[in-house]
Amino acid sequence: MKNLIYSVYVILPIILLWGAKFSKGKNFNDGLSLEQTKAFQGFLAICIMLHHIAQKTCASWIQPQSRIVHxxxxxxxxxxxxxxxxxxxxxxxVYKSFHSKENYLNGYFKKRILPVILALYSTTLIFFVARLLIGEKMDAMQVILYLTSIKLCNPNTWYVIVLPFFYLFFYVSFRFIKKDGLAVAATTALVIGYMLLGTRINHNDFWIRGEWWYNCAILFPVGIIFAKFENKIIPFVQKYYWAFLIVFLAAYYPIRIGSRMLGNMFGYYGEGWLPQNVIIMNRRITLLGHSILCTWFVMCWLLMGMKVKIGNKFLKFMGTITLEFYLIHGLFVELFGWQFDGGVRSPHHIKYVIVYVLVVFALGVPSAILLQNIHNLILGKKSKYKLVDINLTNIVNKKDNTQANKTA
Incomplete structure (x- = not known):
């Protein structure tokens, strides 16, 4: 039973490639189509779930070491x-939408930023209630910090905190700068400014509490730049496709090892034994290595996506609940691990990791659907998936008809 967890390395490729189609010869797939990117994000959401479970089961920092299950x-x-x-x-x-949809920036806050903020605070409230129920002790200040998400009540929400700021950077740049290239440069500069700010902030319990808040942030402007020059990049890459694919795949592992070596030599830590200016310099050197690695990682997937069209009903489904699943599955990761984030003992520890994975997924999916329905109700949007289909109009009409019959 213990070794069954290794089956994920067979299951994941099946999930990704089931129903995939390979473009032969000089034909290429549109690897950046909405359908394909949504399917891929659905797959990545599952991988992120495994990442969070891995940090609870086999990370080197787990204490005592006897708890580690590889x-x-x-x-x-x-x-x-x-x-x-x-x-x-x-x-x-966001860049493609700006250039393809008329007056895209009108209502931009409601379309792009509000749904992310709503997702942040709805899951914050859910985690807050869960923390109370499992017995976490809080004073008034802790309650305020948790409910405002200044201190993360849901430990996985850093992404949905920084994303609205990145969207805001884009809005400000493209609203007030009319020249497209300068607007792209301004957005890039603002994101880089955020990254440099992050390197100046020591590890803490609040926002920008660690390097994971900024060490992959460069990919937001990289996505914008890629979209801007896509019509030049794609034909050039297609012309020398196999050379690009071989070089990028072959170099990925050495780049990852090099990035890890930079981290070991310099790193993001140093509080308490190094001068602050040295810590900042070390972080920026390490950040440069991580930025290159992240960009290389993404480009490898894009290159493979140009020849392989992924997509099956399962990935299509997961692609529609990605944000909600990303935010809510962590609740079950915490409830069934050794201890809940913050130190309180989890109410039930699942011994076998494969069962742990299956339980988190089985509870995470319906919870994500429910959460999405709640968000859509608040935002006035139509829900695609419903756990319970309740037609309020029919209920009202039925009540009115019953009252009319009684009167008659």
């Missing part, structure tokens, strides 16, 4: 690489 080790430090793909698609998508 199996998902490859996912322990994969989080920032996986999120880099999301950020690339975020940047790519």
């Amino acid at each position: 199996g998902l080790d490859i996912f322990v430090d994969m989080g920032f690489l996986l999120v880099s793909v999301f950020l690339f698609f975020n940047g790519y998508g």
Whole structure:
């Protein structure tokens, strides 16, 4: 039973490639179509779930060491690489939408920023209630910090905190700068400014609490830049496709090893024993290595996507609930691990990691659907998936008809 967790390395390729189609010869797939990117994001959401479970089961920092159960080790430090793909698609998508949809910036806050903020605070409230129910002790200040998300009540929400700021950077740049190239440069500069700010902030319990808040952020402007020059990049890459694919895939592992070596030599830590200016310099050197690695990682996937068209009903479904699943599955990761984020003992520890994975997924999917329905109700949008189909209009009409019959 213990070794069954290794089956994920067979299941994941099946999930990704089931129903996939290969473009032969000089034919290429539109690897950046909405359908394909949504399917891929659905797959990545599952990988991020495995990343969070890996950090609870086999990370080197788990104490005592006797709690470590190997199996998902490859996912322990994969989080920032996986999120880099999301950020690339975020940047790519917002730029393409700006240029393809008339008056796109009108109502921009409601379309792009409000749904992300709503997702942040709805899951914050859910985690807050869960923390109370499992017995976490809080004073008034802790309650305020949790409910405002200044201190993360849901430990996985950093992405949905920084994303609205990146969208805001895009809005300000493209609203007030009419020249497209300068607007792209301004957005890029603002994101880089955020990254440099991050390197100046020591590890803490609040916003920008660690390097994962910024070490893949560069992919948002990379996505924008790619979208801007897509019509030049894609034909050039297609012309020398196999050379690009071989070089990028062959160089990925050496780049990852090099990035890890930079991290070991310099790193993001140093508080308490190094001068602050040295810590900042070390972080920026390490950040440069991670930025290159993230960009290379994304480009490898894009190159493979040019020949392989993924997409099956399962990935299509997961692609529609990606944000909600990303945010809510962590609740079950915490409830069934050794301890809930913050130190309180989890109410039930699942011994076997494969069962842990299946339970988190089985509870995470319906919870994500329910959460999405709630968000859509608040935003006035139509829900695609419903756990319970309740037609309020019919209920009202039925009540009116019953009252009329009684009167008659």
